[in-house]
Amino acid sequence: MRVCMIGAGYVGLVSGACFADFGHRVTCIDRDVHRVAALKRGEIPIYEPGLADLVEANVRGGRLHFAAETSSVGDADAVFIAVGTPSRRGDGFADLSYVYEAVREIAPRLAATAVVITKSTVPVGTGDEIERILRELRPEADLQVASNPEFLREGAAIQDFKHPDRIVVGSDDARAQAVLAEIYRPLYLNAAPILYVSRRTAELIKYAANAFLATKITFINEIADLCERVGADVQEVARGMGLDNRIGGKFLHPGPGFGGSCLPKDTLALIKTAHDNGAQLRIVEAVTAVNDQRKRAMARKVVAALGGSARGKTVAVLGLAFKPNTDDTRDSPAIPLITALQDLGARVRAYDPAGMEQVKPVLPDVSYCNDAYGAADGADALVIATEWEQFRALDLARLKRLMTAAVIVDLRNVYRADEMKRADFRYIAIGRGTVE
């Protein structure tokens, strides 16, 4: 199959490289000429494990190409739209201007029987509008519009792409279904279920799935708060719940609240869609409100660990990315945490293996350090905000020597209470008792 990917951002690049790896001929098109030039030089603009090697191998194999303009669209059997859909300022609705601009730009060049597929997360009904635009601009052509949402987790995107739980294809058209079946054939052979549904249903599946994941996280976060009050251990509660197959153990890890480029944005957009269509999503509304409050509550937790006041204290924050194995700091809980601590008079020293450059413009007054120990130097408390592997086995004796006070606030529950007790730290985790 000849495939074009419009947008060489996170989703476009991962999907394009994986499709090329399946044997398709793929061109990733991005209007950012600098990005395209960098990709042609073999430089990958995002941090994603395995992506650089995958891109390199497929470029070398002649299956993966990059372009800054859309001329190659004319040869493609399938054109995926993978441009950004950020939250629109003010109302939280997904901003679709990049999607529609891309459609208008490619329309005159599309082959008469091309299938246009949205991979970007787009609200219900976006496919209908794309179809309308294409009909208007190409009345003579037999173009099809399908929805094929991605379910990639940052940091595990290639694994998720190649071993998906399911593939969702939203189209009632036999030709569009056949093209997508052919594109995904290697996965289909691996028995990944492919779900053929209507376009609107596919669009909603993506939002409903992300809203449900956000709900699971927020649920266990509130249960963690309750555990702290009643003297229960949330890790064991989550395990006890998760072993029930109807519930499942995934996404039951309590933490400082969900962040990232998808869950916060998609929950807001789903609420907006519900409002616009006269439906209520009270659970999702509560989830977003509880999650926002939680991010602020984390600063209070650190202040309590500092003995009630942050003024004049130094706090080491380990982890700025919203989760490990990514340099993405969008909506990262670490950012409001640090801002709140600074507002309350604390000095902050921070370290993240990949995300420091991204936060420097928003957090200019932080001392950025070269590693966890550098951050801990002279700190009155150390906060683990992101569960990077390298923070899971810190040399506690060395930390203790470096820090002014032996206090660890573990917002990701990566340590055990007994090891902290042995190392003689005051240890505050999430939803578990404090070690004094």
Ligand code: UDX
């Ligand atoms: C998510 C979805 O998982 C993916 O299917 C979708 O396509 C895009 O959005 P991503 O944003 O990369 O992926 O990260 P994810 O691993 O889902 O984590 C989201 C946030 O929830 C992070 O802040 C993470 O720390 C938090 N989280 C996740 C928890 O706090 N607890 C959990 O149990 C799981």
